[in-house]
Amino acid sequence: MDSPSLEELAVVSIHDHELPYRRDFDLQDILEALGSWVDGVFQAFAQDIDPQTVTLEELRQRFPVSRTELVIRILDGSIFEVYAKHQEDIWRLRERFADVRLEDNTHYF
Numbered sequence: 001m002d003s004p005s006l007e008e009l010a011v012v013s014i015h016d017h018e019l020p021y022r023r024d025f026d027l028q029d030i031l032e033a034l035g036s037w038v039d040g041v042f043q044a045f046a047q048d049i050d051p052q053t054v055t056l057e058e059l060r061q062r063f064p065v066s067r068t069e070l071v072i073r074i075l076d077g078s079i080f081e082v083y084a085k086h087q088e089d090i091w092r093l094r095e096r097f098a099d100v101r102l103e104d105n106t107h108y109f
Contacts, residue, residue, distance in 0.1 A: 027074070040073075041072070041073050042071065042072040042073075043059065043066075043068045043070070043071050044069050044070040044072075045068060046067070054067075063083050069084075070083065070089060071083040083108065090102075
């Protein structure tokens with residue numbers, strides 16, 4: 001299959017003007033609108049790490065051994081697991097979301 005031409009590509013941004021205290025939609029709403037679902041993992045590295053220096057092998061390293069500072073794992077589009085190396089990240093999540101549950105990390109690592 002040929003790649004679409006530049007004219008056929010579209011880029012959109014979706015804005016929630018109620019942030020930071022209330023969301024009118026979330027990832028699940030977007031996926032439902034598209035008739036899709038997601039399971040996935042997002043990895044965040046410190047800002048001083050050049051993304052060009054991160055190798056595929058490093059991306060495959062398990063947290064918390066890798067240089068990854070934060071991992072967001074999406075389960076069925078409605079549960080987000082966040083693995084964090086810094087308590088400040090957990091505090092930020094607890095300030096923002098009503099239902100943040102501390103899990104037993106021995107079940108993960």
